[in-house]
Amino acid sequence: MYRTLIRCKLDYGSIVYNSAQKSTLKQLDIIHNAALRIALGAFCTSPIDSLNCESGEPSLADRRKYLTLSYASKISAYPNNPVHRHVFAKRFQETFNHRKQISLPFYERVNRILGELNLTLPETINPTEIITPPPWTIHIPSTILDLSHLKKSENHPLLLKKLFLETIKKFEKFQCIYTNASHSESGVGAAYTTIESFAKFQLPPFTTIFTAELIAICEALRHLNTKPTSNWIIVSDSLSAIQSLSQLYPTHPSLIEIKSELQISQKKNSNVQFLWCPSHIGIEGNEKADRLAREAASGDGSTYQITKSIHQDIKPALKKNLTLHWQQKWDTSNSKLFRVKPFVSPWKIIP
Structure with a gap:
C-alpha cells in the first residue's frame, strides 16, 4: 500500500x-x-x-x-x-x-x-533509427505452443522429447533453425544453428536473457532472408520470447527489428513459423544452439560482437x-x- x-x-x-x-x-x-x-x-x-x-x-x-x-x-x-x-x-x-x-x-x-x-x-541503440513497419502491413506470425502446457517437473524428459519429435514431424517440408541464448557471470551470448551453418553473438553485459533470446531470433530471421528456401520453422525454448511476437505495437527494439525482418520474409512469400520446445531434454538442435550461446557468452574467438545495449x-x-x-x-x-x-x-x- x-x-x-x-x-x-x-x-x-x-x-x-x-x-x-x-x-x-x-x-x-x-x-x-x-x-x-x-x-x-x-x-x-x-x-x-x-x-x-x-x-x-x-x-x-x-x-x-x-x-x-x-x-x-x-x-x-x-x-x-x-x-x-x-x-x-x-x-x-x-x-x-x-x-x-x-x-x-x-x-x-x-x-x-x-x-x-x-x-x-x-x-545504447537509438529506437528511432529502427524502421518500424506499419502494423497493418504484416501478419501476426504463426506460433506453435502445443507443448507449453506440459511441465518438465511433472513429465519425463523422454516423453517430452517424443512429443516434440511428433510435433516437428508435421513440418517435414520446412527447414529448421534453432535459436538459444545464455546468461552467466562470464557474459551474455546468443546463437542460431541450422543443418548447414551456425552463428553466435556476444552481447553487452547489461543484456537480459529475454533480449538475448529475441536477438537470437532476429539474427536467425536475417539469415533465412538471405536464403532461397521459402519454408522455415524457428525453434526456441523461450516461451516469453515467442509469445511476445504476437504484439501489434512492440516497444522493445529487438521486437521491432523482428517485425521488420518478418515483413521482408512476407514480401519474399516465405512461410516462417515459430515453435516452442522444452529445454535440456536432449533435442539435438536445441542442445547445439545452447552450447554455441554459452561459447559466445564466454567470448569465443569466432563470435560476432554486438556492442550496443537496449536501454x-x-x-x-x-x-x-x-x-x-x-x-x-x-x-x-x-x-x-x-x-x-x-x-x-x-x-x-x-x-
Whole structure:
C-alpha cells in the first residue's frame, strides 16, 4: 500500500527536486520512515537502517539515485530528443566550478552516482533509427505452443522429447533453425544453428536473457532472408520470447527489428513459423544452439560482437548494483538485526 499510494508520489519529479539541499530532502524521509514503522509495527526508537532492511525498501536517497540513472539511460538512447542536450551537455560546468554552493547540474549528479557505483552507462541503440513497419502491413506470425502446457517437473524428459519429435514431424517440408541464448557471470551470448551453418553473438553485459533470446531470433530471421528456401520453422525454448511476437505495437527494439525482418520474409512469400520446445531434454538442435550461446557468452574467438545495449535492459542492472551497494553498507552496520537478517533483500515467503 505504501508503494502504491505514497512512494509513487515521492518518486514523481524526484530527478528534478533531487538537486535540493540535503536538509530539505530530509523532510521527505520523515514520511518514508513513518510509513515503514506503521507497516512493520515497529517502535519509534527502531533504527532507520533496520527498518529499510526488514521491509526490503531502500532509503529515499538510494531510490532517487536509481530513478536518476534510469532516466539518464533512457534519454541517452534518444540523442535527437530536445532534452538530451540539456541532460548531457556540460553548459554549466564552468559556472559550477566557480560557484560550488549552487546546486549540482543533472549530468554532474549522474556522473557522481556512476562514480560512486563504479559504473559507466553503455552505448545504447537509438529506437528511432529502427524502421518500424506499419502494423497493418504484416501478419501476426504463426506460433506453435502445443507443448507449453506440459511441465518438465511433472513429465519425463523422454516423453517430452517424443512429443516434440511428433510435433516437428508435421513440418517435414520446412527447414529448421534453432535459436538459444545464455546468461552467466562470464557474459551474455546468443546463437542460431541450422543443418548447414551456425552463428553466435556476444552481447553487452547489461543484456537480459529475454533480449538475448529475441536477438537470437532476429539474427536467425536475417539469415533465412538471405536464403532461397521459402519454408522455415524457428525453434526456441523461450516461451516469453515467442509469445511476445504476437504484439501489434512492440516497444522493445529487438521486437521491432523482428517485425521488420518478418515483413521482408512476407514480401519474399516465405512461410516462417515459430515453435516452442522444452529445454535440456536432449533435442539435438536445441542442445547445439545452447552450447554455441554459452561459447559466445564466454567470448569465443569466432563470435560476432554486438556492442550496443537496449536501454530497457539497463534498469535491472542499475537496480542490482544499487542493491549491492546497499548490501555493502548493511554489512558494515552494527545493527542487531544483522544477525537475524544479513541480507537486504525482502524476506522469502514460505508457501
